[in-house]
Amino acid sequence: MSESLNRQLAELHAQRLATWEPAALQVNIDQRQRLLDEAREASFVKAGDLIAPFNLLKVEGGSLSRDELLANGPAVLIFFRFAGCPACNIALPYYQRRLYPRLQALGVPLVAVSPQVPERLVEIKTRHDLQLQVASDPDNRLGGHLGILYRFDEASRRAALAKGSPIGDVTGTGTWELPQPTVLVIARDASVHFAEVSPDWLVRTEADPVLRAVEHLLGRVPVQLAI
Template sequence: MPETSTPAPTPAPSIAAQVDEFNTGFTAQIGPRLTAVFDEEQSDLNAAGVPEGAVKAGDSLPEAALVDASGASSSLGEAIGPNGAVIVFYRGSWCPYCNLTLKHYQEQLLPVLRERGVDLIAISPQTPEASELAVVNGGLEFTVLTDPGNVLVRRLGILTEPVAAARAAHTDLGFDVADSNADHTGDIPFPTVLVVTADGLVTFADVHVDYTTRTEVDTIVAALPA
Protein backbone atom coordinates (compact mmCIF):
# COMPACT_ATOMS: atom_id res chain seq x y z
CA MET A 1 0.00 0.00 0.00
CA PRO A 2 1.22 3.55 -0.66
CA GLU A 3 2.65 5.48 2.25
CA THR A 4 0.35 7.99 3.85
CA SER A 5 1.29 11.21 5.55
CA THR A 6 -0.39 13.52 7.99
CA PRO A 7 -2.59 16.03 6.14
CA ALA A 8 -1.21 19.55 6.14
CA PRO A 9 -2.97 21.81 8.65
CA THR A 10 -5.57 24.19 7.32
CA PRO A 11 -4.01 27.64 6.91
CA ALA A 12 -4.91 29.96 9.74
CA PRO A 13 -4.35 33.65 10.49
CA SER A 14 -0.89 34.40 11.85
CA ILE A 15 -0.36 34.81 15.57
CA ALA A 16 0.16 38.53 15.01
CA ALA A 17 -3.20 38.81 13.21
CA GLN A 18 -4.95 36.90 15.99
CA VAL A 19 -3.31 39.13 18.61
CA ASP A 20 -4.49 42.25 16.77
CA GLU A 21 -8.04 40.90 16.74
CA PHE A 22 -7.86 39.93 20.41
CA ASN A 23 -6.45 43.31 21.43
CA THR A 24 -9.34 45.15 19.81
CA GLY A 25 -11.83 43.44 22.08
CA PHE A 26 -9.55 43.33 25.10
CA THR A 27 -8.79 47.03 25.16
CA ALA A 28 -12.49 47.82 24.79
CA GLN A 29 -13.22 45.51 27.70
CA ILE A 30 -10.61 46.75 30.17
CA GLY A 31 -10.83 50.43 29.34
CA PRO A 32 -8.27 53.17 28.71
CA ARG A 33 -6.67 53.24 32.19
CA LEU A 34 -5.60 49.60 32.26
CA THR A 35 -4.78 49.65 28.57
CA ALA A 36 -2.34 52.50 29.21
CA VAL A 37 -0.66 50.49 31.98
CA PHE A 38 -0.05 47.50 29.73
CA ASP A 39 0.98 49.69 26.78
CA GLU A 40 3.60 51.41 28.94
CA GLU A 41 4.89 48.08 30.21
CA GLN A 42 5.26 46.75 26.66
CA SER A 43 6.97 49.95 25.54
CA ASP A 44 9.49 49.76 28.39
CA LEU A 45 10.18 46.08 27.67
CA ASN A 46 10.84 46.84 24.00
CA ALA A 47 13.12 49.73 24.91
CA ALA A 48 15.17 47.54 27.25
CA GLY A 49 15.51 44.80 24.63
CA VAL A 50 16.59 41.21 25.02
CA PRO A 51 18.75 40.88 28.15
CA GLU A 52 22.45 40.34 27.74
CA GLY A 53 23.25 36.73 28.38
CA ALA A 54 19.92 35.40 27.12
CA VAL A 55 20.05 31.97 25.49
CA LYS A 56 21.21 32.01 21.87
CA ALA A 57 22.05 29.64 19.04
CA GLY A 58 25.19 27.69 19.85
CA ASP A 59 24.44 27.39 23.58
CA SER A 60 23.95 24.04 25.28
CA LEU A 61 20.88 23.60 27.44
CA PRO A 62 21.53 22.86 31.10
CA GLU A 63 19.81 19.84 32.59
CA ALA A 64 16.82 20.77 34.74
CA ALA A 65 14.35 19.01 37.02
CA LEU A 66 10.85 19.62 35.74
CA VAL A 67 7.32 18.46 36.58
CA ASP A 68 4.66 17.28 34.16
CA ALA A 69 0.99 18.29 34.17
CA SER A 70 0.10 15.30 36.35
CA GLY A 71 2.64 16.35 39.00
CA ALA A 72 5.16 13.63 38.18
CA SER A 73 8.86 14.42 38.14
CA SER A 74 10.48 14.79 34.73
CA SER A 75 13.60 16.33 33.25
CA LEU A 76 14.56 18.28 30.19
CA GLY A 77 16.72 15.42 28.94
CA GLU A 78 13.83 12.97 29.20
CA ALA A 79 11.50 15.30 27.31
CA ILE A 80 13.75 15.86 24.29
CA GLY A 81 13.46 13.01 21.81
CA PRO A 82 16.06 11.48 19.47
CA ASN A 83 15.26 13.98 16.70
CA GLY A 84 15.43 17.05 18.92
CA ALA A 85 12.66 19.38 19.96
CA VAL A 86 11.03 22.75 19.71
CA ILE A 87 10.81 24.19 23.23
CA VAL A 88 8.32 26.96 23.98
CA PHE A 89 8.65 29.00 27.18
CA TYR A 90 5.38 30.68 28.07
CA ARG A 91 4.10 32.77 30.98
CA GLY A 92 1.13 30.69 32.10
CA SER A 93 -2.46 29.70 31.42
CA TRP A 94 -3.58 33.06 32.85
CA CYS A 95 -2.00 34.82 29.85
CA PRO A 96 -4.37 35.13 26.86
CA TYR A 97 -1.46 35.62 24.46
CA CYS A 98 0.09 32.36 25.67
CA ASN A 99 -3.18 30.46 25.28
CA LEU A 100 -3.69 31.83 21.80
CA THR A 101 -0.14 30.87 20.82
CA LEU A 102 -0.19 27.37 22.27
CA LYS A 103 -3.47 26.60 20.54
CA HIS A 104 -2.03 27.92 17.27
CA TYR A 105 1.05 25.72 17.68
CA GLN A 106 -1.20 22.73 18.39
CA GLU A 107 -3.09 23.28 15.14
CA GLN A 108 -0.38 24.60 12.82
CA LEU A 109 3.03 23.54 14.14
CA LEU A 110 2.51 20.15 15.78
CA PRO A 111 1.48 18.34 12.54
CA VAL A 112 4.67 19.53 10.84
CA LEU A 113 6.83 18.44 13.77
CA ARG A 114 5.18 15.04 13.87
CA GLU A 115 6.06 14.56 10.21
CA ARG A 116 9.70 15.13 11.10
CA GLY A 117 9.71 13.25 14.38
CA VAL A 118 10.55 16.41 16.34
CA ASP A 119 9.02 16.89 19.79
CA LEU A 120 7.10 19.97 20.90
CA ILE A 121 7.55 20.94 24.54
CA ALA A 122 5.97 23.88 26.40
CA ILE A 123 7.41 25.05 29.72
CA SER A 124 6.11 27.57 32.25
CA PRO A 125 6.64 28.30 35.96
CA GLN A 126 3.02 27.60 36.84
CA THR A 127 1.74 24.77 39.00
CA PRO A 128 1.01 21.38 37.41
CA GLU A 129 -2.68 22.06 37.99
CA ALA A 130 -2.43 25.27 35.98
CA SER A 131 -0.49 23.41 33.28
CA GLU A 132 -3.28 20.85 33.09
CA LEU A 133 -5.73 23.74 32.62
CA ALA A 134 -3.68 24.96 29.66
CA VAL A 135 -3.72 21.44 28.20
CA VAL A 136 -7.47 21.02 28.57
CA ASN A 137 -8.48 24.49 27.42
CA GLY A 138 -6.17 24.39 24.43
CA GLY A 139 -6.75 20.76 23.50
CA LEU A 140 -2.96 20.37 23.61
CA GLU A 141 -1.48 17.04 22.54
CA PHE A 142 2.17 17.87 23.22
CA THR A 143 4.29 17.82 26.36
CA VAL A 144 3.56 20.60 28.88
CA LEU A 145 5.96 20.95 31.81
CA THR A 146 6.50 23.10 34.89
CA ASP A 147 9.85 24.70 35.74
CA PRO A 148 9.37 25.17 39.51
CA GLY A 149 11.03 28.34 40.69
CA ASN A 150 12.11 29.20 37.14
CA VAL A 151 15.41 27.39 37.70
CA LEU A 152 15.85 26.59 34.01
CA VAL A 153 14.60 30.01 32.94
CA ARG A 154 17.17 31.73 35.15
CA ARG A 155 19.98 29.63 33.68
CA LEU A 156 18.83 30.60 30.20
CA GLY A 157 18.78 34.32 31.06
CA ILE A 158 15.14 34.88 30.11
CA LEU A 159 13.63 35.67 33.52
CA THR A 160 11.40 38.70 33.99
CA GLU A 161 8.51 39.88 36.17
CA PRO A 162 5.51 42.13 35.54
CA VAL A 163 6.12 45.65 36.81
CA ALA A 164 4.24 46.80 39.91
CA ALA A 165 1.68 48.77 37.91
CA ALA A 166 0.95 45.73 35.75
CA ARG A 167 0.61 43.51 38.83
CA ALA A 168 -1.90 46.02 40.23
CA ALA A 169 -3.76 45.96 36.91
CA HIS A 170 -3.85 42.17 37.08
CA THR A 171 -5.42 42.47 40.54
CA ASP A 172 -8.05 44.81 39.10
CA LEU A 173 -8.80 42.10 36.54
CA GLY A 174 -9.20 39.49 39.27
CA PHE A 175 -5.98 37.48 39.31
CA ASP A 176 -2.35 37.53 40.39
CA VAL A 177 0.55 35.77 38.68
CA ALA A 178 1.86 34.47 42.00
CA ASP A 179 -1.34 32.49 42.56
CA SER A 180 -0.57 30.37 39.48
CA ASN A 181 3.19 30.00 39.92
CA ALA A 182 4.62 26.94 41.63
CA ASP A 183 6.90 29.11 43.79
CA HIS A 184 4.23 31.76 44.52
CA THR A 185 6.31 34.57 43.04
CA GLY A 186 5.58 36.83 40.08
CA ASP A 187 8.62 35.60 38.15
CA ILE A 188 7.92 34.53 34.57
CA PRO A 189 9.93 33.84 31.42
CA PHE A 190 10.13 36.06 28.40
CA PRO A 191 8.15 34.18 25.73
CA THR A 192 10.85 32.20 23.95
CA VAL A 193 11.13 29.50 21.31
CA LEU A 194 14.19 27.26 21.02
CA VAL A 195 15.02 24.61 18.45
CA VAL A 196 17.37 22.08 20.02
CA THR A 197 19.13 18.89 18.99
CA ALA A 198 18.73 15.59 20.82
CA ASP A 199 21.77 16.38 22.97
CA GLY A 200 20.50 19.85 23.90
CA LEU A 201 22.42 22.07 21.50
CA VAL A 202 20.42 25.22 20.69
CA THR A 203 20.31 25.78 16.94
CA PHE A 204 17.70 28.57 16.99
CA ALA A 205 16.56 30.97 19.70
CA ASP A 206 13.88 33.66 19.53
CA VAL A 207 13.31 35.67 22.73
CA HIS A 208 10.34 38.07 22.80
CA VAL A 209 10.52 40.78 25.44
CA ASP A 210 7.11 42.10 24.36
CA TYR A 211 4.75 39.37 25.54
CA THR A 212 2.10 40.30 22.98
CA THR A 213 4.37 39.10 20.16
CA ARG A 214 5.35 35.49 19.50
CA THR A 215 7.37 33.37 17.09
CA GLU A 216 5.36 32.53 13.98
CA VAL A 217 5.10 28.93 12.78
CA ASP A 218 6.78 29.63 9.44
CA THR A 219 9.81 31.00 11.29
CA ILE A 220 10.07 27.90 13.47
CA VAL A 221 9.68 25.52 10.55
CA ALA A 222 12.37 27.37 8.61
CA ALA A 223 14.72 26.89 11.59
CA LEU A 224 14.26 23.11 11.75
CA PRO A 225 17.14 20.94 10.58
CA ALA A 226 16.82 19.80 6.98
Protein backbone atom coordinates in the same frame (compact mmCIF):
# COMPACT_ATOMS: atom_id res chain seq x y z
CA MET B 1 -2.48 32.96 2.94
CA SER B 2 -1.15 30.92 5.87
CA GLU B 3 -2.48 31.44 9.36
CA SER B 4 -0.64 34.15 11.29
CA LEU B 5 -0.24 34.04 15.06
CA ASN B 6 0.69 37.70 15.26
CA ARG B 7 -2.39 38.71 13.30
CA GLN B 8 -4.50 36.93 15.91
CA LEU B 9 -2.61 38.65 18.74
CA ALA B 10 -3.09 42.02 17.03
CA GLU B 11 -6.81 41.30 16.92
CA LEU B 12 -6.74 40.61 20.68
CA HIS B 13 -5.10 43.99 21.26
CA ALA B 14 -7.65 45.71 19.01
CA GLN B 15 -10.44 44.12 21.03
CA ARG B 16 -8.88 45.47 24.21
CA LEU B 17 -8.60 48.94 22.71
CA ALA B 18 -12.34 48.84 22.13
CA THR B 19 -13.44 47.31 25.44
CA TRP B 20 -10.95 47.92 28.26
CA GLU B 21 -10.97 50.86 30.62
CA PRO B 22 -8.28 53.33 29.42
CA ALA B 23 -6.30 53.20 32.68
CA ALA B 24 -6.10 49.40 32.73
CA LEU B 25 -5.22 49.33 29.06
CA GLN B 26 -2.41 51.82 29.58
CA VAL B 27 -0.88 49.73 32.38
CA ASN B 28 -0.77 46.77 30.00
CA ILE B 29 0.71 48.80 27.14
CA ASP B 30 3.29 50.48 29.38
CA GLN B 31 4.49 47.17 30.85
CA ARG B 32 4.99 45.65 27.41
CA GLN B 33 6.78 48.76 26.16
CA ARG B 34 9.05 48.80 29.21
CA LEU B 35 10.02 45.20 28.56
CA LEU B 36 10.93 46.13 24.99
CA ASP B 37 12.88 49.20 26.07
CA GLU B 38 14.78 47.38 28.80
CA ALA B 39 15.33 44.07 27.02
CA ARG B 40 18.84 42.82 27.69
CA GLU B 41 19.24 40.84 24.53
CA ALA B 42 22.85 39.97 25.32
CA SER B 43 21.63 37.90 28.27
CA PHE B 44 18.93 36.05 26.30
CA VAL B 45 19.52 32.45 25.25
CA LYS B 46 20.88 32.35 21.68
CA ALA B 47 21.93 29.95 18.98
CA GLY B 48 25.11 28.15 19.92
CA ASP B 49 24.45 28.14 23.67
CA LEU B 50 24.62 24.82 25.49
CA ILE B 51 21.58 23.98 27.59
CA ALA B 52 22.50 22.66 31.03
CA PRO B 53 20.64 19.62 32.41
CA PHE B 54 17.11 20.41 33.59
CA ASN B 55 13.98 18.71 34.86
CA LEU B 56 10.45 19.75 33.98
CA LEU B 57 7.26 18.47 35.62
CA LYS B 58 4.68 17.08 33.22
CA VAL B 59 1.13 18.21 33.96
CA GLU B 60 -0.08 14.61 33.80
CA GLY B 61 2.48 13.62 36.42
CA GLY B 62 6.10 12.58 36.30
CA SER B 63 9.13 14.49 35.12
CA LEU B 64 10.90 15.20 31.86
CA SER B 65 14.66 15.69 31.87
CA ARG B 66 16.83 17.33 29.24
CA ASP B 67 18.43 14.03 28.33
CA GLU B 68 15.08 12.23 28.05
CA LEU B 69 13.76 14.99 25.82
CA LEU B 70 16.78 14.79 23.49
CA ALA B 71 17.23 11.00 23.59
CA ASN B 72 16.15 10.48 19.97
CA GLY B 73 17.10 13.80 18.40
CA PRO B 74 16.20 17.49 18.60
CA ALA B 75 13.28 19.02 20.48
CA VAL B 76 11.31 22.26 20.48
CA LEU B 77 10.46 24.18 23.66
CA ILE B 78 7.87 26.97 23.78
CA PHE B 79 7.89 29.11 26.91
CA PHE B 80 4.62 30.82 27.82
CA ARG B 81 3.35 32.73 30.83
CA PHE B 82 0.50 30.82 32.53
CA ALA B 83 -2.72 28.93 31.81
CA GLY B 84 -5.03 31.93 32.16
CA CYS B 85 -2.99 34.28 29.95
CA PRO B 86 -5.28 35.31 27.04
CA ALA B 87 -2.41 35.57 24.55
CA CYS B 88 -1.15 32.12 25.58
CA ASN B 89 -4.62 30.72 24.94
CA ILE B 90 -4.25 31.94 21.37
CA ALA B 91 -0.62 30.90 20.94
CA LEU B 92 -0.71 27.31 22.20
CA PRO B 93 -3.67 26.18 20.06
CA TYR B 94 -1.93 27.87 17.10
CA TYR B 95 1.24 25.88 17.75
CA GLN B 96 -0.88 22.75 18.14
CA ARG B 97 -2.33 23.33 14.67
CA ARG B 98 0.73 24.65 12.86
CA LEU B 99 3.72 22.99 14.56
CA TYR B 100 2.67 19.82 16.32
CA PRO B 101 1.57 17.68 13.31
CA ARG B 102 4.72 18.39 11.30
CA LEU B 103 7.05 17.96 14.27
CA GLN B 104 5.31 14.73 15.25
CA ALA B 105 5.83 13.43 11.71
CA LEU B 106 9.53 14.26 12.03
CA GLY B 107 9.76 12.58 15.43
CA VAL B 108 10.57 15.87 17.18
CA PRO B 109 8.91 16.50 20.57
CA LEU B 110 7.15 19.81 21.18
CA VAL B 111 6.86 20.96 24.79
CA ALA B 112 5.09 24.09 26.05
CA VAL B 113 6.69 25.29 29.31
CA SER B 114 5.46 27.63 32.06
CA PRO B 115 6.52 28.13 35.69
CA GLN B 116 2.92 27.61 36.81
CA VAL B 117 2.51 24.60 39.09
CA PRO B 118 1.33 21.45 37.27
CA GLU B 119 -2.04 21.15 39.00
CA ARG B 120 -3.00 24.62 37.71
CA LEU B 121 -1.13 24.43 34.43
CA VAL B 122 -3.04 21.35 33.29
CA GLU B 123 -6.04 23.63 32.70
CA ILE B 124 -4.72 25.02 29.40
CA LYS B 125 -3.95 21.55 28.06
CA THR B 126 -7.41 20.19 28.83
CA ARG B 127 -9.22 23.37 27.72
CA HIS B 128 -7.80 23.12 24.19
CA ASP B 129 -7.32 19.33 24.09
CA LEU B 130 -3.64 19.89 23.34
CA GLN B 131 -1.68 16.91 22.10
CA LEU B 132 1.65 18.69 22.50
CA GLN B 133 3.26 18.24 25.89
CA VAL B 134 2.72 20.87 28.60
CA ALA B 135 5.18 21.03 31.48
CA SER B 136 6.07 23.14 34.50
CA ASP B 137 9.48 24.74 35.03
CA PRO B 138 9.76 24.55 38.85
CA ASP B 139 10.80 27.86 40.41
CA ASN B 140 11.58 29.24 36.94
CA ARG B 141 14.93 27.45 37.10
CA LEU B 142 15.26 26.79 33.38
CA GLY B 143 13.84 30.20 32.49
CA GLY B 144 16.41 31.83 34.76
CA HIS B 145 19.22 29.82 33.16
CA LEU B 146 18.05 31.01 29.75
CA GLY B 147 17.91 34.68 30.80
CA ILE B 148 14.27 35.11 29.70
CA LEU B 149 12.52 36.06 32.94
CA TYR B 150 10.86 39.38 33.70
CA ARG B 151 9.25 40.89 36.78
CA PHE B 152 6.00 42.82 36.93
CA ASP B 153 6.58 46.56 37.14
CA GLU B 154 5.06 48.54 40.01
CA ALA B 155 1.95 49.63 38.09
CA SER B 156 1.26 46.06 37.00
CA ARG B 157 1.70 44.79 40.55
CA ARG B 158 -0.76 47.39 41.86
CA ALA B 159 -3.26 46.49 39.16
CA ALA B 160 -2.98 42.80 39.96
CA LEU B 161 -3.33 43.39 43.70
CA ALA B 162 -6.39 45.58 43.10
CA LYS B 163 -7.99 42.60 41.35
CA GLY B 164 -6.97 40.36 44.26
CA SER B 165 -4.85 38.13 42.03
CA PRO B 166 -1.09 38.61 42.44
CA ILE B 167 0.58 36.54 39.76
CA GLY B 168 2.44 34.45 42.32
CA ASP B 169 -0.91 33.24 43.63
CA VAL B 170 -2.16 32.53 40.11
CA THR B 171 0.91 30.51 39.15
CA GLY B 172 1.48 28.98 42.57
CA THR B 173 5.10 30.16 42.54
CA GLY B 174 4.68 33.02 45.03
CA THR B 175 6.80 35.36 42.88
CA TRP B 176 6.20 38.18 40.40
CA GLU B 177 8.39 36.54 37.75
CA LEU B 178 7.26 35.08 34.44
CA PRO B 179 9.12 33.98 31.31
CA GLN B 180 9.06 36.12 28.22
CA PRO B 181 7.57 34.12 25.33
CA THR B 182 10.44 32.14 23.86
CA VAL B 183 10.88 29.39 21.28
CA LEU B 184 13.94 27.13 21.26
CA VAL B 185 15.04 24.43 18.87
CA ILE B 186 17.56 22.30 20.77
CA ALA B 187 19.84 19.85 18.97
CA ARG B 188 20.49 16.35 20.27
CA ASP B 189 23.84 17.49 21.73
CA ALA B 190 21.92 20.06 23.87
CA SER B 191 23.14 23.03 21.82
CA VAL B 192 20.65 25.69 20.80
CA HIS B 193 20.04 25.69 17.05
CA PHE B 194 17.32 28.39 17.01
CA ALA B 195 16.18 30.84 19.67
CA GLU B 196 13.73 33.71 19.63
CA VAL B 197 12.69 35.69 22.72
CA SER B 198 9.73 38.09 22.57
CA PRO B 199 9.75 40.72 25.35
CA ASP B 200 6.30 41.92 24.20
CA TRP B 201 3.99 39.00 24.94
CA LEU B 202 1.60 40.16 22.18
CA VAL B 203 4.31 39.51 19.58
CA ARG B 204 5.37 35.88 19.26
CA THR B 205 7.26 33.50 17.02
CA GLU B 206 5.40 32.24 13.98
CA ALA B 207 5.48 28.53 13.12
CA ASP B 208 7.31 28.67 9.78
CA PRO B 209 10.73 29.83 11.07
CA VAL B 210 10.64 27.07 13.68
CA LEU B 211 9.81 24.41 11.11
CA ARG B 212 12.58 25.67 8.83
CA ALA B 213 15.07 25.52 11.70
CA VAL B 214 14.08 21.95 12.60
CA GLU B 215 14.19 20.80 8.98
CA HIS B 216 17.59 22.39 8.51
CA LEU B 217 18.87 20.72 11.67
CA LEU B 218 17.62 17.36 10.41
CA GLY B 219 19.23 17.92 7.02
CA ARG B 220 15.90 18.30 5.22
CA VAL B 221 16.75 21.77 3.85
CA PRO B 222 19.91 22.34 1.81
CA VAL B 223 22.27 25.02 3.07
CA GLN B 224 22.67 27.91 0.60
CA LEU B 225 26.36 28.58 0.11
CA ALA B 226 27.57 32.15 -0.12
CA ILE B 227 28.87 33.10 -3.57
